[in-house]
Amino acid sequence: MKHFYESLKCVYGPTTSGTSPLLGADGSLITKKNEILERWAEHFDSVLNRPSDINDEAIQRLPQVPINHALDTPPTEEEVVIATRQMLTGKAPGSDAITAEVFKSGGRYLILKQTELFQELWQSETLPQDFKDATIVHIYKRKGNKQSCDNH
Template identity: 65%
Template sequence: MCSADCWTDHRLIISKLNIHIQPQRRPQGQRVAKRLDFSKLECSLAAQELVSALDCKLADLQANSDDIEKDWKTLKTSVYSTALQVLGPATRNHQDWFDANDTEIQKLLKEKRQLLRAHQNDSTSTAKKAAFVSKRSIVQARLHSMLDAWLSSKVDEIQGFADRHDTKRFHDALMAVYGPPSCGSSPLLSADGTTLLKGKKEILERWVEHFDSVLNRPLSINNEAIARLPQVAINPDLDIPPSVEEVAKAFKQMSSGKAPGPDAIPAKVFKFGGPTLLKHRPTWLSHIQQGAKRAEEERTKTTEKKLELRKARAASVTDTAPTHMCPTCGRGFRSRIGLISHLRTQCSGSSTKK
């Protein structure tokens, strides 16, 4: 609509906008469960708190026998979340030599910084410069002596574990000093031994080629030899579920240093929360039985597929001519590794005897 001055009521506004388009987030895989801080269980109060928390958490937990997978997932999630809430995640375990001498190091560095600041404020003073240089030498010598003393004590500690054959503490001490190992792939030579493979994809393909030539060989199965094997009588007692006393005994005998399985529930949680977890024994027993049955079915299917694949590969191999010939006896081989084994064992032995 026009105004009294015959101008429109609209105005043109020119502006500059900075539009930031957020990049699409990559799909994240399944997160690894956090490790629990088991050092708190050394205190009896923390152990009692864990048992009480498990009692409260699992008191109202009801199992539905129709869906074992759902029941097991609910049980393990409840146990792990309760333990994580009570114990908390594990802290950094890597040790450095300056961790044990942090107070003294900070004091030495503070004195050196004060002398450095005084020298920078009055750079023409030779006395302040000499004091700073002297203090710097003293600090460096003191730090080197601290490092040597710390390394010497750690060496004695690790050597003591090795002398007592305490492999668990020996490994923990090494990991605390050096940290976790770095993951990487080492370069490999190609099949002909002329090319060095450095790419991850090429290295994996080379390993596949190697194991395919080593493991997938035509096999001759003697059914008569298999039939002569002694047959063991079937023990029906193995199908009986374990009793409560047997499960409690198994909980006590579990090693505390073992890594947790796919359920992320460590052995110490079963040890301290054993009586509470025994109440839900039918749930995880059914899960174990069904899991064992599925694993047996998958193992049978995998074995049948492998046998069919080997038979097909053996049929295809018999139709091909040998590509590697022995220069001594003229015997033919279809794989390079077979020729090498023949040269090392048979041909070399026969030539030496002659």
């Protein structure tokens, strides 16, 4: 068995661990892990937080529609049931490690507890930080320099 794994390592190469070097915004090579993480944060901040290109005059010219007050009602149990049915199965779970299958097989009690939670959040007009947090994963496009953030 030992020779089998050694053979695989020869064919596929050693497994890489750690963080790959990355090019800084100025083109310099970054090798320290904390600096690489800071560079990724800087890159995603610049990509995801761009100023709006929408012209304010164009917005003012849009026709105004009446406010739909029906949208200002707390979520109902039926809406939670519908949303749960629409969840896709067979997908990777989020950071909470709960799959859609768990919600779909949770039954009436889970639906009631979810409805209570959503209604409480609606009334308090707040969301827990866990609901706001996201995990961003960079995936190399296999084109261009792997050390450039723009190729991920």
